[in-house]
Amino acid sequence: MTNTAVKDVVIVGGGTAGWISAAVIKRLLGSRVNVTLVESEEIGSVGVGEATIPPIILLNKMLGLDEKEFLRETKATMKLAIRFENWKEQGDSYYHTFGAPGKSFAFCHFHHYFKRAQELGLKDSIWEYDLNYLACEAGKFAHIKSPDPIIEMPYAYHFDASLYARFLRKKCEEMGVVRKEGMIERVEQHSENGYIKAATLKDGTSISGDLFIDCSGFKGLLTQQTLNTGYEDWSHWLPCDRAVAMPSERHENTSPFTRSIAHSAGWQWRIPLQHRNGNGLVYSSNYYSDDQALDILSNNIDTKPLADPNFIRFKTGRRRKQWNKNVIAVGLASGFLEPLESTSIHLIQSAVVRLIHLFPHNGIRQEQIDEYNQQSKLEYEQIRDFIILHYHVNERNDSQFWRDVRNMEVPKSLTHKIELFKASGNIFREQNDLFLESSWLQVMMGQGIDANDYHPLANAMSDEKLLELMRNIKNIKNEPVGKIATHDMFIKQFCGL
Template sequence: MNAEPITKVVIVGGGTAGWMAATALAHIMGKLPSFSITLVESEAIGTVGVGEATIPQIIGFNRMIGLDEMEFMRETRATYKLGIEFVDWLRLGHSYVHPFGTHGIDMLGIEFQHFWIRGKALGDTASIDEYSIAAMAGKAGKFDWPRPDTKSPMAKLAYAFQFDAARYAAFLRKKAEAAGVRRIEGRVVEVEQESETGHVAALMLDNGTKVEGELFVDCSGFRSLLLGQALDVPFSDWSHWLPCDSAVAVPCTLGGRNEPLTRSTARSAGWQWRIPLQHRIGNGHVFASDHLDRSEATDLLLANLDGEPLAEPNQLSFKAGHRARAWEKNVVALGLAAGFLEPLESTSIHLVQSGIARLMSLFPDKSFSEVEIARFNKETEREYSDIRDFLVLHYHCTERDDSDFWRYCRNLEMPDGVLEKIEMFRRSGRIFRENNELFTEASWLSVMLGQGVVPLTHHPVARLLDETETLNRLAHIRKVIEQTAQQLPTQDQFLQQRGGAMSPRERLSA
C-alpha cells in the first residue's frame, strides 16, 4: 500500500537558502496535485548575506530553475568569477590562483601535471597558473563563455558568479512567488510537535498565525530553529581543524583591480576576502578570536579596502562544523542551519544547492522512510567532510610562522584523507578524487602546488617524450593560452555586449 504523498511544505527563513529552496521546489514539484509551499520569514531578523562568491555548479542550478543569465547578472549586480587568487598564504609576497577548469593538455594517456613536473626538473620555470586559461584570463581581467566543442583552450574554461546575495534572494523570491509560493511575514515563537513521533506539526508566529505543514525545511541560519533548537540535533564541532570563529564584513566603493576573480589574502590570524561586483566590492575578514581581538580585526579590514566603506562593519561569530544529522524526523536543514564551513573556497551557496538536489532526489512521503533519511545524512556528512579536508589543506601546508595562529595551523593534526592525498602527490605527482568529491583533481593540483607541496617525481610515461619535445610542448601550450587570453574581451566589455551590465543610471545611484 502506497504511503500518502506530502502536499504541505513549510520553509522557515528566507535569505539565499530559503528562496533557493522555495524556487527549486516550486519549479520541480509545484505542479503536483494539491502541492503547496509556504515560506515564513521575518523582516525583523536579518540574514548573514556575505556569501556572494560561488563555484561553477551554480550555473546548473540557475539553468534548472529557468533563469536567464543576463537578467540574473543585471538584477544581482553580478560579475563573473574564473577562480580564487590566494595572496600571502604560502608565504608573504607569494600568490597563486585556484582556477576553474583544467590545466594544459593530458598527453600519452596520463595527466598533464606529470609533464609539467618533468619540465620543472628540466629547468622550465613557468608556474602552473600559466597552463590555465581561467587563471590567465582572470588575471588579465578578461572573460568569455566557454567553447566546449572546439580545440581552443576555451574548451577547458569553467566559470561561476560573484553577486549581491540580498539581491539574489529578492530575485528568486519574485520567481518563487510567481510560481505559487506563499510568503508569510512573522517570527516563529513556538514549535508544535506531535506527541507520539516528535515530528514538527506547526509553527506559531508572533502575530498569532499558525502555520501547519508536513515537511519542514529549516533555513533559519545559525539559529537552526527547528533542527538544532526544537529537535535538539547536536552539533559536530570542527574548530580544532578550522580555528577561525569570527568575521567582520563591510562593502566598499569600487576601486583597485577589476578582475573576474575572488581574492583571499592571508592575514596574521585568518584571511580577508575581496569580491568585486558591478556596483561595489564585498569585503570581509575571517579570523580566530583566540589570536586576534575583534576591534583589531575590524581595523585591519578597514585599513585594507580598495574604496570607501559603504556601511558599518557587520560582526559575525560562528563555529566550524555541522549538525550530526541534517535531516531529522520531518525536518531538513539547509545552509547555515545545517552547518558552517568558512567561505574560503566559496562553498556556502553550493552546500545549499547540493542539499536541495539531495532532497529532490530523496523526497519523502508521509511515512518518512529511515532509509532515505539515512542516505541523505550520510551523503551530507561526507560532503561537509570533503570540503573541510580541502580547507584544512590551505592552513596546514604553509611556510608562514610569523604568528601564533600560523604556527598552530602548521602543526594541526590533519584528517587522514588529507594526509594521504598530500603524501601521494608529494611522492609521485598523482591525485585521486574520492567518491566523486566536490573538488576535482585540478583543484587539488592548483592548491597543493600553490601551498608548496612539491612532487619528488612524476609518472614514468612522461619520460617517453625527450627533453626537447617536452619543453617545446610546454612552451607551445603556454603560448596558445596566453594568446587566447589576450584576444578575449574584458569582463566589462562582455557584460555590455551581452546585456548583463547594470545601467549607467543604476551605477550612479548604487
C-alpha cells in the first residue's frame, strides 16, 4: 500500500476518544512517533459516557495512572454491576454484575450445579452466590485481594467523561503530545491513492501526517465526509435513536452500580458520581416525541437538575470500515452502540489497542487493514447481539414498543445462543467476545430464559453433597461483605477526601 514509515500521527478531535488514543500511542510508542491532536474549544463533545466496564482498569494501569489521583480528578465512584429494572416485566429487576456466581468447575459451569440444586428444592436466586451482587445490595465496596478467585470482586468506574479527557490531556502533554487548537477547514488528499495528506485549520495552519485517527464524533470528518466510508445501519434491531441527558445533584448515598430503568419506549440511566448524578433517557423517536421523553426523564429524576437537557440524535450501527486508507475511526466516528452495557469507552480503548498490535511502522499494508477491520467488525457484532438480547427477550405487554422488539427477527448468531441455552444450559464464549459466559448467563436468566437441562457432570455428587456445596459457597460469598466499608466511606478514605 505505502512504503512510507509512519512517523507522524495526527488525531482529529479531542474528548475521551481523542485523548485516550493520544495517551495509548504516546505511552507505548514513545519517541518513535510524533503525536499531534487537533481539537477546538468551539466544538462540544457528547460527554455522557460516564459508566465503564472492568477493562478500564487495565487501560489506566498501562497508562501509569495512579488510581487515587484518577478518582479525585474525575470525581469517580466504583461500579460493580448494572441493575436492570422493568426489563423483563414491570416491577421486576436483576443485576448484570462484573463477578460470576458460584465458583469455577472444570468442564461444567456453576449454573449447571445450581440448576440441579433447584430441582432438589433450592429456593435461592443465582445472584445470592455472587459477591458483586451482595456488595451492591449492601451498598459496599473494597479492593478485595485474595489468591482464591471465588472471592474476587471485579469492578469498573463511573466518572465524569469530560474530566477524564482533561486528566488525560494533562498526562499526554507531559509525554510530548502536541495539541493544536482550531477548526479544520480543509482536508488534503494524495492524488494517486486518496490517502489523507494534511488537514488545514481556519487560521491557515497545515498539519500533515502519515496516519490519521478520526475522533471527530458522529460526523466522521475524515472517515465519512472525506473518504465516504459508508455506514451499516442496525436500527431495525436497536430502534432507539435518541437520548436526552440531564445531570442532577448527587444522592446522599452513592450506590456502587449503574441503574438501567426500562420505560414504555426506551430506558433511563442513573449514574452516581462524587459531585453529581448522571441521568438520561434513551428512546425511539417512533414511539416518543422529544417533549414526551423530556417529561418522562424530568419526572423520574429524584434530585434537583443542575443543567438544561441535552438532546442527542444517533443511529445504531458501524462504519463499514473502521480503517480506511490511512484513517482509523475511533469512538463515535467508528459507529455507535447505545450505552446500555457501558461499552462506548471500551470500544475506544480496544480500537487503539488493536491499532498498537497492528501498527504500520514501516508502511501501511492491506493485510493489516483487513485484519483490523475484521476484528472490529466481529467485536461490534458481538456487543450488538448482547444488547439486542435485553430488548428481544422480554415479557412486557404494556406498550407497542416492547411487543415490537419481542417479535422482531434477530441475528442468527443471537438466536443460536438463546436456543442452545434453553435446550441444554450451555453457553459458549465466542472468540474475543467482550462478555464472559457469566454475563450472558445473568442477562438470559434475568430476562426470564430458563434452561431445560443441565450438564451431566452436575450429577457427579450426591444430593446431600450438592446442597452442602451450595451452602458452603453461599457462606464464603457472604463472609467478606460484613467486613468491608460502605461505598461512600471507601471513596472518602481511599481518596483522602
